[in-house]
Every structure is written in C-alpha cells, then in structure tokens.
Amino acid sequence: MRIKDIIIFLKQPKIFVFAIIWMMLLVVLGTLAQKDMGLYAVQNRYFSAWITWFWFVPMPGGRLTLIVILINLSFFFFNKSIWKIKKLGIVILHLGAILLLVGGGLTAMFSSEGNMVIEEGAQSNYVEDYHFMELAIINTSANSFDEFTIFDQLLLERNKVLSHSNLNFEIEILNYLENCEPTQRTSPAGVQHKGMLKNFILNELISEKEDNWNRPGIIYKISNSGTNADGMYGLFLGQSVSQTISINDKDFTIILRRKRTHLPFSIELLDFKKILHPGTDIPKSYSSDINLIENGAVRKILIKMNEPLRHKGYTFFQSSFIEGPTSETTVLAVVKNYGRLFPYISSIIMCIGLLFHLSQKLPDLFRASKEKIAA
C-alpha cells in the first residue's frame, strides 16, 4: 500500500512540469552568466551542480533537477493507461528520453578530457588535464631511470603535509594560488627563502574568466631533510627553470604541472597543416599528420577538423595549434567517454517513437478541419 502511494506520488506529471520549468530557468541563468563567467565555472555552478546557491538559499542544481526528471520519467511506465497500441509511440519516445538522460549521467560521471600538445617532430604519450594540476617530484639520481612521485591537486591544500617513502623529506603546503604572477622582489629575501623565491615573489591575481587561462602557483616548505635544503620554496605553472634540490646524494626536480594521464601508446606529430581560403584569413581546414606508435608498431594517420582519431576508447580531435618561429605545434583534444553511444541510440529510438506517434496523431489533428468544411 505504501509503495503504491510512493509510486503514485513519483509518477505525477506535475513533478516533471515543475522540474522542467526549473531546468529552463537554470539554463537561462547559466547562459547569461557566460557573459562574465567562464564556461567551466558556469557548469560547476549551474549545470553539473547538485545544489546551486542563490545568495544563501540552496536550490536544486542542474544535476539534481535532471535526476528528479529521470526518476519521474521512470515511474511514468507505471501508468497502466499507456500500455496500449495507440500509445506505443509515446512509450518508445519516453524510453528513448530515459536512455538520453542515463547516457548524460554516465558521461558526466565517467568521461575525462584533456589536451595533448605535440610539436612537429616530437612525440607524446600523455594527456594533460584542462583544470587539475599536480606536483611532480622526480628523483634523477639514478643513471638509467627517473623515479616519479606525484601529488594530486586535491592534496595541494594549505597546511597539508605531504610525505612519501620515496622521499627523504617532507613538504608542507603553505599556500596554493589559483592564479598568480611572479614579480621581482623589491625587498631582500629572508634566509628561509630558497630557489625562485630568492629573487621573486608570487603575486596572487583574481581568477581569469576561463579557468584554463589561470596560472596557478604554490608556496611550500621543505622540512626534515636534515640538510640546508630545508626552507620555503615557490613554483608556478610553466616555470621555465624547474626547482632542483639535492638531499643526501639524492637529486630531485620539483615541478607544478597540469595533471597527466599516460596512454598505452604514443603519438608523434609529423606535420601540422593550416589551409586558408586563398586570399583571405578564413581558415579552410586544420590537420595533423601523425604516427600512432604502439608496441613498436607505427601507423600513419591524418587527424582533421571533423575527422578525429579513435583508438582504445580515446578520441583525438584537432582542437588548436601554436605557431612557432621554426615549427608548429598541434593541440589535440583527447576525450574518453563511456556514455558516447547513448545519444546516438536514444535519438534513433526517440525518432522512431515520435514518428510513430505523429503518423497516428497528425492526420486526426488536421482531418478535423476538413470535416468542418464539409459540414
């Protein structure tokens, strides 16, 4: 009895109507907000948020609203009245809609994306995240190999102390700056300041509109090394001279960089081509001639706008490029998405459902008018 009540409550179309109105409002706000806010920030605030705060009032965010719609939609199938041949189109249509939402959920939760930046003649086997950073500590003492110790951005919070069995010292995070700028010191450095901080300070800046325009920086303290390497250090993204320290015959290089995901294969850029419509600055096409290198086997592939490379669940898109004085650098967007096929399947299902419904319904809706003329 109580389960039945719950079902009756959950399948109410009223829920859907309120949810979709709320969703429309979120979409409008999220679209207008893009004038001042970056897309990533807008998504986090409105669309992929569970809760959206309006001043101090918590309201459902896009993700929660869509889940409400999904639940409401699932309970639609408990309506006995829809299981008729006349309503078949409607049932199929709603089934397709469920698939679309489920696919969206999978994508939102499990997909990952990033950039692969390769200069002509060079190769790469890792993807850089758009938003997350990592702190890499590389032990370069051995001749034949380097030992990497990586700390994720989630650990790079103020006052966190990082340690690892690979390291004969500890790192204490003093500050993590979302966006910063190194500026020349005007006052003399203290004895505690080491490395880059001897000559520079990191000025915190307000965050840029787009998250990936920021230059994050970090201030940290090395302690318990038992040597004079102990002290205060600084790093920022894209620092040209990386921080090296040596502690008890071990040499370390410390880098703040975009979070890397390594692939089981590598890509070599042979040639990047940009073709303009002749006599104009309007680009006609961009393309990258690449070698896909996997287990020693080399395969030549051309990645073009609208024609990506798909391999092992990863998809590589021609996304951007950097023109250098001597050679060009391609920027490939790399995406791994488990929910990829859902929109394709669900759109076919919905299309069938809606066509079926239209073919049944439209003649009625327009025949009515003919009868009137006859009358």
Place this chain on the structure above:
Amino acid sequence: MKFYSLILLIIISLSGILLPRDFDHRDIPIHENGRIKPLDTFVRNQLLVIYGKRSIKPKALPEELNSKELSAIDWFFDITLNPEEGDKYKIFNISNPEVVASLGLYWDPGHLYNRKEILSGLKNQIDYITTIQGKPEAELTQFDTHMLKVYSNVIQYQALSYSLSCLLPLIQINDENIAQSLSINPGDKLSYYQLMRKANKLSTLMERLLNRDQDEWSESDYKLQHIMGVLNEIDQDKFARILKIIPPENGKQNEEWLSPWELMASRIIGPNQEKLLITLESFLKSRIDNDIVQSKSLLAKYENLLAHPFNGLFILTNLKLETWTNKVNLFYKSIAFYILAFLLLVISWMTKPKLLRQISFAFLLGGLAFHFFGVLLRIIIMQRPPVSTLYESIIFVSLIGVICALLLEYTRKDGMGIFMGAIIGGVLHFVGLGYANDGDTLGMLVAVLNSNFWLATHVTTITIGYGTSLFAGVLGHVYLFQTIRTPLDKKYLKTVNANVFGATLFALFFTLFGTILGGIWADQSWGRFWGWDPKENGALLIVMWQIMMLHLRITGFVKPVGFALGMILNNIVVILAWFGVNLLNVGLHSYGFATGIAINISLFIAFELITGLGTYFWAKNRQKQLTAY
C-alpha cells in the same frame, strides 16, 4: 483556370535559366574573400559598400546620361575604361552630417557626393585619419568610424578605377622611327602591358637615348622620353590590386589569384595567364572602340582559355547562373507575390470570397515557387546545403513557414493558411533583405562549419525546427484572435486548437532532432555531446518549452487558450535562440555576430508579449462573459 495560367507564367519567366547563354563580360570569374564569383557579383558588392545599393539610381548619375538606372557592371566598365572621368558619378553615400561638414561639403537630403569632392575634402583631414587609424575599434566614436569608412571607400573606388589601366591603350606612338622599331604603325595606341612585352625592343632604344647628350637628341628621342614619362605615370596605378581575375598558372585550388597589376609587378607571368591577359586587353580595346562583334568573339576566346587548366577551380555554368540570379532577383519577386496574395485575401473577405481566395492561393504558390527556386539556385551555386549563414537561415525559415501554411490551407481551405503564409513569408523576407545588404550573401565558411554532411543534417533540421515553431506560434495568435471574434463557434475553434497542437508536435520533432543532431556533430568534431554553449542552450530551451507546453496541455494544466499563449511565447524563445545568443558574443557558434539587432529583438519580444497576453486575457474574458449568460 487562372491557377494554371499563373503556373505557366512562372515557368516562362523562369525559363530564361534553361536556355544556354553565351559567356559575357558579367561572367568573368574573379576571386574575392576566398570565393570565385562572377565579376557581376563582385562589382555589385563593391557598389553596395560605397553607394549602399547594388545599382545606381538616376540621382547619382550625371545629368547628361539621362538614363533611368545604371547597372553595377556598366558603371564598373565605365570607370575602369575611363579612370580619369570617374568624378561624374555621385555615388559616395555619407549618412553622417558631421562627416559631411568636416569634409567641407554641403549637407543635402540625398547626401551623395562624387570622388573629386571627397578627395579634396579628405586632404584636410588626412592627419586626423592617420591618428584614428591606429586606435583600437572600441575607442572610435561614431564619427570616426564613418570617417574611416569614407576614407576606405574612396581608396576602394580608386583601386577599382585603375585596376585595369595597365591593359588600356593609353600610350599613343606617333613617331615613325619608334613605331618602326616596335613594329607597329605610327599613330597606334599601346597599353602599358603591350609596351612591357616589347621591353627588349624598347630597351635598345632607351640605351641609345642614354648614351647620347641631350643637345644631340633627335625629335624621336624627345618623343621616346615622353613615352617613358607616360609609362611612368601609368605605373603609379600599381596600387590598384583589388581585381583578382587571373587564376594561378598551374590551376591549383589553394593558390592565390592575382590582379593584372600584381602580375605586372611580379614580372612572372605564366603562358596561360599571359593568354588571358592579352585577350582581356584586346577585349577592353574592343569595348573602347565599340566593336561589338569583336568583343563578342574575344569573350568567347576568354571562355575557351578559362577551360584549361583552370577548369578545376570553378564551374562556368554556375558563374553564369549566379549572374542570372543577380539579375532576376528571385526573392524580390517572391515577396511581391506574397504581398499580392495577402491583399487579394483581404479583398476576398469583402467580396467574391471563393474566387479571390483561390487566386490568392495561386499567388502564394507562385511566391513559393520563386522562393524555392531562389534557395535551390543558391544550393547549386555554392554547392552546399541551404543554410550556413544567418541570412540563409532567415530565407530558409520563411520558406518552411510558407510550406507549412500551404499544407494547412490545403487541409482547411478557408484562407487561414494563405493568411499565415503571406505574413510569415513577407515579414521574414523583409528581415532577410536587411541582412542581404551587409554584403556578399554567399560567403565562405570557417573550418569547423565546412562540412556539408553536418550542415545538411543538423543545421537544416534545426532551421526547419525554427520555421515550424514560428508557424505554431502564429497559429497560436490566430487561435486567440478567433476565440475573441467567434467565441461561440466551438466546433471551429476546436479544429484550430487541434492544428496548434499538431503544429507543436511537428515542430518538436524538428527542434528535438535538430538539437540532438547538433550534439552528435559536436561529439564528432569536439568530442563532447553537450557543452552548455549558448547556442546549444538556446536550442535546448526551445525543446524544453515545447515539451513543457505539450505536457501542460495533455495533463490538463492549461486549456486551449493557455496553450495558444504558450506557443506565442515560444516564438520569443525561438527568436532569442536564433538571434539573441549571438548578442552574448561567446561560444563556438560564432557565425552570425550581429550588432544592432538587439533593438529589433526587444521590439519583437514586446510585440509578442503585448499581443499574446492582451489577446489571451481578452479571449478569457469573452469566454467568461458568454458562460455567464
């Protein structure tokens, strides 16, 4: 009977295109903004930039010409064949009185000025112009932008006027000795290019001249010096490089076309290019001599020369087709037919309803025929699907709206479809004409849009979605209006309500799949199905609004009157998604950033809100009154 004769009339008027036509001077291919187009289109657009119209009206023409109108191509050949006489056209249209005053000109209602007036006015402003040229666009005042526009227009005019001067027979050679050594008859006129081709003969003469003292010079030597002076003077025109009509020697796709003056300067002219230049030169001479037979045969020769090796670059029949389209202006014809259909329908409400309604229906069909044919020709000329720019989307949406209206009329046969079709077709056409005046409506596309498959599927579907949605919205207006007019005719209103509902379902089909296809394109091109980009969100809003209205109606939350209002408000959502998101200036769909449309959008929204809400409450009131009795 009337109906068939009208169809016949349309076929006759369109049949011009079916007859093969000789290549003429309008069809000469030229390369501009990444596209190969007929000279006719090029000069029309040039004239549009300078003058604001695509042909010259009598007011701007010299009085002695006494003609009604001058086409862009005739104007072009006049100013290029007689570059020094270009002052006779008053075609500089300056709409800003401040600019007119600072150029020392008199402001009159026509505000049209000739080249001489502009040039002498600009002389005093040249310092100011150099300072504002360096400024970023955001810092310029309205006066500055107008001033810069006048400046660039006059430069463009000069560049056009002198673009062919190297091919014109401007150098008369009277001296017998010189004529003999150049192997021509004395008194012949040569062009700069001809003399260049005889450069080796000329240089022997020149050597002799330089090796002798001036007091030993013969008459021939003085003549030669004069010729060199003229040559030098013509050489000053080499800035005029706007007319890129000579294809790359090897006939390759991605190489630049060159203007005659660029070829003169480069001194590397391939044999195929040389043949074209010489033919062009002779053609220009035949035009100066008014030798029609000769100029015809030279054009035929030019056409033959274009065939190889340049045939991979363009399709000559399409160039001819484009010239023809420029001339007949199909969309002006369709707009006229729509207006006529509307007027006849209005008259039919007063007298002879059935006959006039049928004629009016035939006119709407006629308008549609022109409209459809115009869209079809654009597809053929550009070899891409119908919608790729904002302008094309407007023309296409109006086509879809008219087709929907015709289908409605076909089922109802009471004039409602004609009424809606004429309004949708007419109004959107007018909006489209405004966009057409921005310049060449057949532009090239940036890389990501340059995909015929996705343009054909996603863009076409979503645009059909806009059209059907607007149609449903207009039907909503009709429903509310009829409820006010005949609230008692329940049966009639029920049929209209069914139509609104049906049109909404129909619209949802296209908006929904257009949006999903857009997602699939994004997934194929950028690796994400959905990115919350403004344009995507706009499309999503239309879909959500329509789904909401359908559910509200099915569950009985709103009555037919409310549903009609909902679909009227849907029009606002459509317009915002279609034009409004371009105002945000963010996102990947940067194909139609327009300025100045904000006011029009606001006016439209205000109109829909006032009429929609006004008729809604009025209709509700009427219903209430009647139930009270």
